[in-house]
Amino acid sequence: MIYPQNFEQKIGFDQIRQLLQEKCLSPLGEERVADMDFSDRFEVVEERLNQLTEFVRIIQEEESFPDQFFFDVRPSLKRVRIEGLYMDEQELFDLRRSLETIRDIVRFLQRKEEDEESDSPYPNLRKLAGDIAVFPQLITKIDGILNKYGKIKDNASTELARLRRELASTISGISRSLNGILRSAQSEGYVDKDVTPTMRDGRLVIPVAPGLKRKIKGIVHDESASGKTVFIEPAEVVEANNRVRELEGEERREIIRILTEFSNTLRPSIDDILQSYEFLAEIDFIRAKSYFAIQTNGLKPALENEQLLDWTMAVHPLLQLSLAKHGKKVVPLDIELNTKQRILIISGPNAGGKSVCLKTVGLLQYMLQCGMLIPMHERSHAGIFGSIFIDIGDEQSIEDDLSTYSSHLTNMKMMMKGCDERSLILIDEFGGGTEPQIGGAIAEAVLKRFNEKQTFGVITTHYQNLKHFAEDHEGVVNGAMLYDRHVMQALFQLQIGNPGSSFAVEIARKIGLPEDVIADASEIVGSEYISADKYLQDIVRDKRYWEGKRQTIRQREKLMEETIARYEAEVEELHKSRKEIIRQAKDEAQHLLQESNAKIENTIRTIKEAQADKEKTRQVRQELTDFKESVEKRGVKEQEDRVAQQMEKLRRRQERKASSTPTKAGEKKAEAPIKPKVITIKEGSYVKMKGQTTVGEVLEVKGKNATVAFGSIKTTMKLDRLDPTSGTPQKQEIAKSTFVSSQTQDQMYEKKLNFRQDIDVRGMRGEEALQAITYFIDDAILVGMGRVRILHGTGTGILRKLIRQYLETVSGIKSFNDEHVQFGGSGITVVDLA
Incomplete structure (x- = not known):
């Protein structure tokens, strides 16, 4: 249920419809936009949003989606249901091209993922196209009738081909005869030299001056507007022109016969064809909504089958488009309604953004339940409401004898009657329009009924008693539109938890109201009210200050935790390196042992073969001794060199990390190695x-x-x-030797704050993309990021394959996978870093 009848006009949704219709390709989609309606069924809304999400991916990642010919031929199809009627050439041409578009769209959505056996990458759109019939036989039959320009072919039938040959021959004969008569008349001086035959009423004639018209025998068909030229059909070609007229009539009758025959073939399939055009209308509708979502940065929030509002960085789309024309940006809205805080009472100064906040909630929730993507952060959550009520603006009516306050009360009555725990109510200036004391009392009583019915709502007000009600009753919470009283400027930011001040005194002083008037007003309202309002302002100011401090502390704690984790990982890496060195040493020792055994066995065999030749035996034994000494020297030296190399690698890695940022001017560089001194090295040195x-x-x-x-x-x-x-x-x-300087830590901290966790390489060549990703991954490891995302698109899958082959070679990567399907699926690779 939506209340009142002009609900869409109040929240601006009528303008959204107009923008969507402008993005449609045909009346097919425009009708769907006009019929777009609000749904409170979770499954319906979920399916609509999934279809849009998939189509946005098609727009952004695909280049071959067939959207060239969206023609609405439904009126023509419905007309030829009557026996004897037919479609003309243009209608038939539009039918052929639109049927081809339907066929190509169905094929596109039902295709499988390239290089994979999985189903279509667009399952919700595939489901939409699942039972849609295409008509290749009809397309082929139309191709036999029309040429590529939409005209009837000469060979559409045997009779038509004969008629057109005879017609061409007759016209050619007429042209020859006329040219002969014209040359003769020009030689006699009856006709000017530059005159040529022309066409009048479908007959070839010769232009002649009025005074010479009797020089040429024939029929005068017409004269020019000035009367200086008459058009004569020579007697010699009258019969031929009559024959042309007869042949043209026969040609037209044959074309009508061909079109009528085709319409008879088409007639049994009209209902199925009309169903296919409903599919084309739905695609046009989805396409328009998708382009609007891209224009306004709309997305699908996490949808819950309950009553919920948990929005981050939500933006009013119409306000966003309007400000963008002037180079400005909208201040985003963060708002949360749940079972514990169902009704939000927003207070604050006039022109502080309360009404915009209210309209933003109403418009975005209505757009969502009409199946549209909405502009907000992807971590937002949204629910489904069964009904939405709104009371905003002045509804006084002379005809119905309603004052402003009476219209508000009428709306309150309808809301109390129709709302329940699945309703969302939106009320601007609650209780306004009458004497403040009784108006505030009635508003509080109505608010109490809303709270008892456990309905959800956003209400703006200036009444103090409603602010106190929110503080004293569970389910109702205060909110404030922030205002910078130092520069006397609205911040257009909503803060939930405390009521807002109206800043009446400050605003009055800013616009130049005399101080004695402000003093009198303060005295009338009482010092207690002024003090309370001031304390409220101080509370809001302090809360903003401490909220900023808390955010800073949270960021620094996170940075410290990541730094500790990084150092722990480095220590673990050192332990692994040590184990690896020992393992390699053992392997080398085993290899040397095997080599030594082989050498000894070879020596024994040589001695035996020499049959105790003393000189030969001494020579072999000397070779064995030399080999033993070389093995010992090589083993010790190689082990020392290997340890030194490993330590050198670790040192260079630490130096690269420390030197990734410039040193201070006053910092000292590492001292040069000290030359060995004759100092005794002993245990404990x-x-x-x-x-x-x-x-x-x-x-x-x-x-x-x-x-x-x-x-x-x-x-x-x-x-x-x-x-x-x-x-x-x-x-x-x-x-x-282990830790970096304080300046390096600060610069690393700054680098991490400015580091973006996403990189977009769509459209790049393979080498260019890999180079960009190499720098990106190195920076991510350097600043200690846990997870990054690479947006490469789906396309042919080549770029995705190259990127993943590279990621397999990077030691600092723990794993990488496709993004969740609702956030991009196989078009995005999520990389978890070690």
């Missing part, structure tokens, strides 16, 4: 690897080797590869 800055502690010294702990990594190294530090290092010095 602090040392550095040559060329490195990482400090480690010596755990044990054995001969020329030392076991050193670098953080959580222990390794054995030659003493000559270590440099002792000068004295015991402070904790701060060790920390500097």
Whole structure:
């Protein structure tokens, strides 16, 4: 139920209908827009919104959707139901092209996803096209009658071909005869040299001056408007022209016969064809709504089968389009109605946006339940209401003898009678139009009835008693349209939780009302009221301040948690690197052992084959000894080099992270490696690897080797590869090798705040897209993002395949999958980062 009758006009939906009709391709869609209605059935609304979401994807991602020929031939089809009537050439041509469009649309929607065995990527539109008949035989039959320009073909029938051949031959003979007569007349001087035969009343004639008309025997058919020229049909071609007229009549009768015969063939299928045109009308309607959704950034919120309003960044579409023409933007609306806060009482200054807020709620909810996408953030939730009532504006009527207040009371009576727990009521200036004291009392009593019926609603008011009612009754909540009293300017932002001030004194002072008048008014209303209003303003101001602080703290806490998680991940990576080094060392040792065994066996075999030749045996034993020494040296050196390489990689990675942002002018660069000094290295000493800055502690010294702990990594190294530090290092010095500077942290924080989690590579070439994604993923890993989205579109699937092949090679990626179907499906890849 929608109340009152001019509901659409009050919220501006009549303008929405007009904009939609302008986007339709034919009267087919325009009729659907005119018949568009409000539905309170969740399944119907859900299906309509899904169809729109899919068609928006088609518009944005597909290039081959067939929408060229949307013709409304229903009147012609209904006319030829009568025996003997037929469609003319143009109607038949429109029928052929529109039937082809219907066929191509059905094929498009019923096709399967490329390179996959799944059903159509547009299941809701496919369902809409499921039982729609196409008529390839009719298209073929029309092609046998009409040429590509929509004219009857010469070979449409044998008789028509004969008639047109004879007609062409007769006209050619007439032209030859006329040209001969004209040349003779020109030579005699009866006709000017530049005159040519012309057509009058369908007959070929010669233009002649009136004074010379008797020089040429024939029939005068016409004269020019000035009277200076007469048009004569020579007697020699009269019979031929008569024959042309006869042939043209026969040709027309044959064409009518062909069209009538086709209409007889068409007649049994007219009902099915009309049903197919209803499908074409629905596609035109959906297309218009989709283009409007793209124009206004409309989307489908999370739809719930209950009464709910949980909108984030909702925008009034008409206001958005109007302000966009002047380069301005709408202040978005955040609003929530649920079972605990069903009725929202909005207060605040005049011209502060209360009525716009009310109309935004009414228009967007009505659009949603009419099956339209609405402009708001994708994380919004919306419910379904069984009825919507609105009371806004001045409805006084001279004919019905209704005052402004009487009309408001009439609306209140209808609302109380018709509302229930599934209703949404929208009332502007509740209780206005009469003496404030009794008007506020009646408004409070009506509000009480609404609350008892557990209805939902948005109500604007200036009455203090309604603000107090909201504070004292469960289910009703106060809201305020914010106002900056320092610059005396409305912010057009809704804040739920506290009532708003009217700022009457401040506004009066701003417009220049004398101070003595303001003082008298303050004295009349009482200091208690003025103080309460001031306290209310202070509460709103403080709440805004602390809300901003809370948001800042929340962002910093999130950043700190992500930083801790990143460092923990790096420590884990160090542990894994250490295990990997040990594993590689063991594998190398096993390989050396196998090589040594093979060498020993080969030596024994050589000695046996030499049959105890002393010189040969000594030579083989020397080779074995040399091999043993080389293995020992190589094993130790390779293990040391491998550890050094791993530590060098870890150091360079830390340096890249720290140097990703410029250093302060006053910061010192890392000191150059200190040359080895003759200082004894012993257990407990602090040392550095040559060329490195990482400090480690010596755990044990054995001969020329030392076991050193670098953080959580222990390794054995030659003493000559270590440099002792000068004295015991402070904790701060060790920390500097691990953590970045405060400026780097601030710049990383700023970089993360400005980082966008989405990238759009549609339309790019493969190499160009991969390069953009490479930089994007590197930045995402650098700032510690947990999830990013890559918008590549569906298309042929090649770009999607290239991108995923690249993602498989990136070590910092945990997983990647298609986006949820309602947010883009296979056209978007969601990447979870490690």
